[in-house]
Structures are given as C-alpha cells and as structure tokens.
Amino acid sequence: QVQLVESGGGLVQPGGSLTLSCAGSGDSFNYYAIGWFRQAPGKEREGVACISAIDSSTYYSDSVKGRSTISKDNDKNTVDLQMISLNAMDTAVYYCALNSRRFSSGTDNSDDYDYWGPGTQVTVSS
Numbered sequence: 001q002v003q004l005v006e007s008g009g010g011l012v013q014p015g016g017s018l019t020l021s022c023a024g025s026g027d028s029f030n031y032y033a034i035g036w037f038r039q040a041p042g043k044e045r046e047g048v049a050c051i052s053a054i055d056s057s058t059y060y061s062d063s064v065k066g067r068s069t070i071s072k073d074n075d076k077n078t079v080d081l082q083m084i085s086l087n088a089m090d091t092a093v094y095y096c097a098l099n100s101r102r103f104s105s106g107t108d109n110s111d112d113y114d115y116w117g118p119g120t121q122v123t124v125s126s
Contacts, residue, residue: 002026002115004096009120016124017084022096022117024077033099033106034079035113036070038092038122045095047108049081054103061108063089086124093119 008020022034035050048061049070058070069082079096097113104112 002098002100004098004115004117006094006096006117006120009094009122011123011125012086013126014087014124016086017082018086018122020081020083020094020096020120020122022079022081024079024098028074029072029077029079029098030074031102033104033112034070034072035097035099035106035108035110036079036081037095037097037110038090039095039119040089040092043092045110046092047110048094050106050108051079052104052106053099054105057106059106059108086122088124091122091124093121095119 003025005023033053037045037047039045048064050059051070067085072079096117098115100114
C-alpha cells in the first residue's frame with residue numbers, strides 16, 4: 001500500500017519561497033508519475049506540477065510556470081516542489097499524488113491519480 005506524506009508548508013511572506021516535499025513509502029517512485037495539486041478555500045483542486053515516470057518530463061500550470069521546479073529523488077523516494085515569488089494566490093492546501101499505472105506520464109488531471117497525501121497548508125501573507 002502506497003502512502004504519501006507532504007511536508008514543508010507554512011506561513012510565507014509575499015515574494016518569499018519554499019520547498020514542499022512528498023515522501024513515499026510502500027513502493028518506489030521510480031515507476032510512477034507524481035503530481036502536485038493545490039486547493040484554495042472555495043475553489044476546485046488544481047494540478048500545478050507533475051513529473052513523469054519514464055523520462056522525468058515535467059509539466060507546470062500557467063499559474064506557477066516560471067516560479068516552480070518539480071524534481072524527483074528516486075534514492076530517497078521523494079518529489080520536491082520548489083516555489084519562488086510566492087503571492088497570496090498561492091495560498092492553498094498542497095497535495096502530492098501518485099498515478100499507480102507504471103511508467104505513466106504526468107498529467108494535471110486529479111482523476112489520473114490513485115494515492116494522495118493528507119496535504120500541507122501554505123499561507124502567503126505579510
């Protein structure tokens with residue numbers, strides 16, 4: 001059984017940066033696409049970044065493109081999301097998710113992901 005746990009959230013000032021980390025257990029990240037999603041109060045869940053299984057190709061939503069970097073460490077079984085130039089619109093609960101179909105490509109569709117972490121809160125405020 002795959003389990004995911006996010007860490008790294010917190011209170012950040014506008015213009016600041018942070019790195020979210022997703023740690024997995026139960027299987028190796030080598031074979032699976034991993035996505036980062038976020039959900040702000042009153043809004044739908046949004047896919048912000050993902051990394052594919054085979055070639056580690058990446059995708060970013062327009063809302064974070066140019067300000068975010070997703071990376072995978074197969075040895076540590078972690079996927080990080082680095083974010084810079086944060087603003088209030090980035091305030092949300094951030095979730096990582098795993099697509100259990102081996103060698104899958106990353107997508108921003110939450111329906112493609114089968115395992116989810118509990119989420120970590122990111123609040124951007126002065």
